[in-house]
Amino acid sequence: MANVKSNDRLYQDLARALMDELASGRYPVGTRLPAERDLAVRFEVSRPTVREAIIALEVQGLVEVRIGSGAYVKRLPGEEDRPGFNVTAFELTEARLLFEGEAAALAATQVTDEDVAAIEVLVQRIAEENQDPNGTESADREFHLAIARATRNVAVYQAIERLWDLRATSPEAALLHEKARHAQIKPVVEEHTAVLEALKARDPNAARAAMRAHLSAVLDGLLFATEERALAEARKATQAKRARYAGAMA
Amino acid sequence: MANVKSNDRLYQDLARALMDELASGRYPVGTRLPAERDLAVRFEVSRPTVREAIIALEVQGLVEVRIGSGAYVKRLPGEEDRPGFNVTAFELTEARLLFEGEAAALAATQVTDEDVAAIEVLVQRIAEENQDPNGTESADREFHLAIARATRNVAVYQAIERLWDLRATSPEAALLHEKARHAQIKPVVEEHTAVLEALKARDPNAARAAMRAHLSAVLDGLLFATEERALAEARKATQAKRARYAGAMA
DNA sequence: TCAAAAACTCTGGTATTACCAATATGTTGG
DNA sequence: CCAACATATTGGTAATACCAGAGTTTTTGA
Numbered sequence: 001m002a003n004v005k006s007n008d009r010l011y012q013d014l015a016r017a018l019m020d021e022l023a024s025g026r027y028p029v030g031t032r033l034p035a036e037r038d039l040a041v042r043f044e045v046s047r048p049t050v051r052e053a054i055i056a057l058e059v060q061g062l063v064e065v066r067i068g069s070g071a072y073v074k075r076l077p078g079e080e081d082r083p084g085f086n087v088t089a090f091e092l093t094e095a096r097l098l099f100e101g102e103a104a105a106l107a108a109t110q111v112t113d114e115d116v117a118a119i120e121v122l123v124q125r126i127a128e129e130n131q132d133p134n135g136t137e138s139a140d141r142e143f144h145l146a147i148a149r150a151t152r153n154v155a156v157y158q159a160i161e162r163l164w165d166l167r168a169t170s171p172e173a174a175l176l177h178e179k180a181r182h183a184q185i186k187p188v189v190e191e192h193t194a195v196l197e198a199l200k201a202r203d204p205n206a207a208r209a210a211m212r213a214h215l216s217a218v219l220d221g222l223l224f225a226t227e228e229r230a231l232a233e234a235r236k237a238t239q240a241k242r243a244r245y246a247g248a249m250a
Numbered sequence: 251m252a253n254v255k256s257n258d259r260l261y262q263d264l265a266r267a268l269m270d271e272l273a274s275g276r277y278p279v280g281t282r283l284p285a286e287r288d289l290a291v292r293f294e295v296s297r298p299t300v301r302e303a304i305i306a307l308e309v310q311g312l313v314e315v316r317i318g319s320g321a322y323v324k325r326l327p328g329e330e331d332r333p334g335f336n337v338t339a340f341e342l343t344e345a346r347l348l349f350e351g352e353a354a355a356l357a358a359t360q361v362t363d364e365d366v367a368a369i370e371v372l373v374q375r376i377a378e379e380n381q382d383p384n385g386t387e388s389a390d391r392e393f394h395l396a397i398a399r400a401t402r403n404v405a406v407y408q409a410i411e412r413l414w415d416l417r418a419t420s421p422e423a424a425l426l427h428e429k430a431r432h433a434q435i436k437p438v439v440e441e442h443t444a445v446l447e448a449l450k451a452r453d454p455n456a457a458r459a460a461m462r463a464h465l466s467a468v469l470d471g472l473l474f475a476t477e478e479r480a481l482a483e484a485r486k487a488t489q490a491k492r493a494r495y496a497g498a499m500a
Numbered sequence: 501t502c503a504a505a506a507a508c509t510c511t512g513g514t515a516t517t518a519c520c521a522a523t524a525t526g527t528t529g530g
Numbered sequence: 531c532c533a534a535c536a537t538a539t540t541g542g543t544a545a546t547a548c549c550a551g552a553g554t555t556t557t558t559g560a
Contacts, residue, residue: 009317011305048298048301051298051302052301052302052305055261055302055305055306055309056305056306056309059305059306059309059310060309067259087404087405087408088404091403091404091405091406092405094356094403094405094406095403095405095406095409098349098352098353098356098406099348099349099352099409101352102348102349102351102352103348106344106348153341153344153345154337154338154341155337155341155342155344155345155413155416156341156344156345156348158337159345159349159409159412159413162409162412163405163409166405
C-alpha cells in the first residue's frame with residue numbers, strides 16, 4: 001500500500017487516497033486520522049505535503065482539524081454539502097422527462113437557425129457514438145444542453161445541466177445507465193432526430209412530445225436493465241406513476 | 251497592509267485576505283497572482299503557509315495553479331461553483347412556470363391525504379403572511395416545496411428548491427420580487443387555493459393549469475414592477491416569448 | 501489519602517532552508 | 531528571421547527545527 005502514483009501533485013494524490021480511505025469506512029465520522037507525521041511515513045511523503053492534503057480535505061469540509069489533537073472526520077465523501085444524493089436513476093430520468101419536455105417546447109419557440117444547425121451536427125455525432133458500444137455520451141449530453149440553451153433561459157439551462165450531471169454523483173445511477181446503454185442500441189438516433197425535426201418546424205407541442213418520448217424510452221431502458229431485487233420495487237412504482245401521469249397528459 | 255490578525259490559523263487568514271483581494275477586483279479572472287515567495291514576504295509568513303492558503307483557494311476552484319508558472323485566477327469568490335448567476339427574476343420565474351407546472355401535475359397523481367392536509371395549512375399561513383406587507387414568504391416557499399415533495403421524486407424536489415433559492419443569490423431578483431409583492435396583494439391566496447383544490451381532486455391537468463396560472467401571475471407582477479429601462483427590453487421579449495409558448499400549450 | 505500542580509509527551513502550526521522540475525524569457529547562432 | 535540553447539523564475543517537495551495547544555502521567559503538598 002501507500003504508493004499512489006499519478007501525474008498530479010502529491011498533495012492531490014494523497015488527498016484522493018485519504019478520501020478513498022474515508023469512503024472505505026476505515027475512518028468513520030468522528031474518528032481521528034493518524035497523526036501527520038505518521039501519515040507522512042506511511043505514504044512516504046514529507047509532512048508539509050501531508051498538511052497540504054489535509055487542508056484540501058478540510059476546505060472540502062471532510063475533516064475538522066483541532067490544534068494539538070488531530071484531524072477528525074467530519075463528513076464522508078459522497079455526502080455532498082448540497083444534498084443531491086440518494087437520487088435514483090429513475091427519479092433523475094423522470095425529472096428530466098418533466099423538465100426537458102417543457103424546455104424543448106419553449107426552445108421550439110426560441111431556436112435560431114444556428115441552434116438548429118448545431119443540433120443537427122450533434123445528432124450526427126450521437127449516431128457515431130452510438131456505433132461504438134464503448135463510446136462516450138458527450139454528444140448526447142451536448143444535444144440536451146444545446147436544446148436547454150436554445151430556451152434562452154439561463155435558469156432552465158442550469159437546472160437541466162445539473163440534472164444530467166447528478167447522474168455522475170450517483171454510482172448506481174451511472175452504472176444502471178451504462179447497462180441500459182449496452183442493452184438497447186437501436187432507436188436512440190431516431191428519437192433525437194424526431195426532436196430535431198420538431199425544433200426545425202418550430203412546433204412546441206411536437207418538440208415536447210418528441211422529447212418526452214425519448215426520455216420515456218430511456219426510462220424503459222433503465223427498467224429493462226434493472227435486475228436487482230432492490231430496484232424491482234422501484235420499477236413497479238415508477239411504471240404505475242408514469243402510467244397515471246401519461247394518461248393525464250393526453 | 252499585510253497584517254490580517256485573527257484567531258484562526260494563518261493559512262485561513264491568508265486565504266481570506268487573498269479572497270478579499272480577488273473580490274476587490276485587484277486580480278481579475280485570468281491574471282496571475284504574485285509568486286508564492288513574494289506573497290510570503292508581503293504577508294510576512296513563510297512560504298509553506300502561503301502554499302497552504304493557495305491550496306485552499308485551489309480546492310475551492312478560485313485559482314488554478316500551473317507548475318513553473320504561477321497561480322491564475324479562475325473564478326471570483328461570490329460566483330458560486332455552480333454558476334447560478336446572471337439569472338434574472340424573469341428567467342427564474344419562467345423556469346418555475348415550466349417545471350413547477352409539471353411537478354404539480356405529477357404531484358396530483360401522488361399526493362397523500364397527509365400531504366393535502368399539510369398544504370391546506372400552508373395556504374392558510376400564506377393568507378396570513380399576505381396580510382402583513384412586511385411579512386416573510388416562508389409559507390409561500392413551503393407551499394411550493396411541499397408540492398415538489400409530493401411528487402415523491404427527490405430530483406424534482408431539489409431542482410425546484412434550487413430555483414427558489416436562486417432568487418436569493420440574485421440581488422436584483424430579490425428586490426424585484428419584493429417590489430412586486432407590495433404592488434399586488436390580491437389574488438395570491440385564490441391562486442394557491444386553486445392549486446390545492448386540484449391536488450385534492452387528484453387532477454393533474456387542473457393542477458398544472460392552476461400552478462401555471464399562479465406563476466403566470468407572478469410573472470405579470472414582476473413585469474408590472476419593472477420600471478428600469480434596462481429591464482423594459484427584457485419585459486417585451488419575455489412577454490412575446492410567453493405568448494407564443496402559452497399558445498402552444500393550448 | 502487525594503486532589504492540585506507540575507512535568508512530560510503527543511499533536512498540529514509555522515518557519516527555514518535547500519534542491520528539483522516545469523516554465524518562461526532572453527540570448528545566441530544559424 | 532527563427533530555431534536552439536542558456537538562464538532566471540516559479541511552483542513542488544523534502545528535511546529539520548521549534549513553538550503552542552491538548553492530554554496524560556507523575557509528582558507534590560495539604
